[in-house]
Amino acid sequence: MVEKLLIATKNEGKAREYRSLFEPKGFEVITLNDIPEKIEIEENGTTFVENATIKAKALADKYQVLALADDSGLAIDQLNGEPGIYSARYAGDHDDEANKQKVLTKLEGVPREKRTAHFHCAIVVCDPNKPKLVAQGQVDGVILTAPQGEGGFGYDPLFYYPPFEKSFAQLTMEQKNSVSHRGRAVNELMEQFDQWWK
Numbered sequence: 001m002v003e004k005l006l007i008a009t010k011n012e013g014k015a016r017e018y019r020s021l022f023e024p025k026g027f028e029v030i031t032l033n034d035i036p037e038k039i040e041i042e043e044n045g046t047t048f049v050e051n052a053t054i055k056a057k058a059l060a061d062k063y064q065v066l067a068l069a070d071d072s073g074l075a076i077d078q079l080n081g082e083p084g085i086y087s088a089r090y091a092g093d094h095d096d097e098a099n100k101q102k103v104l105t106k107l108e109g110v111p112r113e114k115r116t117a118h119f120h121c122a123i124v125v126c127d128p129n130k131p132k133l134v135a136q137g138q139v140d141g142v143i144l145t146a147p148q149g150e151g152g153f154g155y156d157p158l159f160y161y162p163p164f165e166k167s168f169a170q171l172t173m174e175q176k177n178s179v180s181h182r183g184r185a186v187n188e189l190m191e192q193f194d195q196w197w198k
C-alpha cells in the first residue's frame with residue numbers, strides 16, 4: 001500500500017531530500033508547495049523540536065493526514081550556537097545569500113580550529129489519532145572562509161565535512177543523506193516508525 005506523507009515544508013531543498021529519503025520506502029511524498037491553499041505557520045517555538053511539533057501538528061489537524069515536519073539549522077560554536085533556530089531568517093527571511101554572508105562576516109579572522117559548527121535536525125511526525133513521534137540527528141563540520149560547491153541548499157557551501165574532505169554542497173544527494181543531520185534523523189525515525197504506525 002502506498003502511504004501518503006505530507007511534509008510540512010515550503011523549502012524545496014528539504015523537499016528534494018525528503019523525496020529521495022521516503023520514496024524508496026514506498027511513500028508518496030507531498031509538500032506544502034503541492035497544495036494550492038496558502039498556509040502560514042508561525043514558528044514561535046524556542047527549540048527545534050517545538051517548532052517541528054508546531055508545523056506537523058498544524059497540518060495533521062487541518063487535513064487529518066499523516067504529517068512530518070522538519071525544523072533544522074546550523075549552530076556555530078564561536079557564535080554561541082547562532083544562527084540555531086533562526087537559521088532560515090538570520091540576515092533576511094529565507095535569503096540564503098545574505099545568511100551565508102552574515103556568517104562569513106561574523107567569523108572574519110577566526111582561525112579554522114575555532115570555526116567548528118553543527119547542523120541539527122528535529123523531525124516530528126503527527127497523526128490525528130496518535131501521540132507524536134520525534135527523532136533527531138546531528139552532524140559536525142567546519143565553516144569555510146568562502147563558499148565551495150553548487151549542490152545542496154542553505155549554508156551547505158560553507159559547511160565543510162572533514163571525513164569526506166568536501167563541503168556539503170560538493171556531495172551527491174546520496175552522500176549528503178548518508179551522513180547529514182537529516183539523514184541521521186530519518187534513520188532514527190524509521191527505527192521507531194513501524195512500531196508507532198501499526
Ligand SMILES: O=c1[nH]c(=O)c2ncn([C@@H]3O[C@H](COP(=O)(O)OP(=O)(O)OP(=O)(O)O)[C@@H](O)[C@H]3O)c2[nH]1
Binds near residue numbers: 159
Ligand atoms: O545548508 C544547509 N543544509 C541543510 O541541510 C540544512 N538544513 C537546514 N538548514 C538551514 O536551516 C534552515 C531551516 O529552518 P526551518 O527548519 O524553519 O526551515 P525553512 O523555514 O527553510 O522551511 P520550512 O520547513 O519551515 O517550511 C534552512 O532554511 C537553512 O537555512 C540547512 N542549511
Ligand SMILES: [Mg+2]
Binds near residue numbers: 043088
Ligand atoms: Mg521555517
